[in-house]
Amino acid sequence: MAPPGSRRWAYVRIMAGTIHGGGLGFYVMHRIETSYKAKMEERLRRYEAHLLAKEKEAQLLQDEGLCEDQAQLLPDS
Template sequence: MAPPGSRRWAYVRVMAGTILGGVLGFYVMHRVETSYKARPPDLALPLCPAPSPLPRGLTPRFSLLQARMEERLRRYEAHMLAKAKEAQQLQDEAQREDKAQLLPDL
């Protein structure tokens, strides 16, 4: 059996290693996340069109991602318009049924 003093130092080493390992792991993951995140384009774009097909500071990959996002947005807007039309039709149908129930049959 180990003497009580060495057991205490073992606990201190374990706790210190856990804390330092957590701090180091957090720092490393933070650096990895910031290095792989997509960076936003420059907000100060030139007023006149650039001679290249892409604005300054944008990469072809960014323009592809932007095109995909715009396509998704168009599909989402079309989907939402279709849902709104369907909801309006259902509401109109319900109103017609309510009016038909109120009117007596002749």
């Protein structure tokens, strides 16, 4: 059987390892989560900019189409 001081030291090491391991795990998961959120926010900004550019292009094409239609409807005098 192990001496009582040795057993106490083993319990202290187990508890300290559990606490430090939990803290390290929390820190790592926090870093992963924040980097993931930053990447997703950047992707969302790029996607919204892409949609806005597409919308402007569609509006421009529609405006050009209307101008061409009006030019065809007006008689030449």
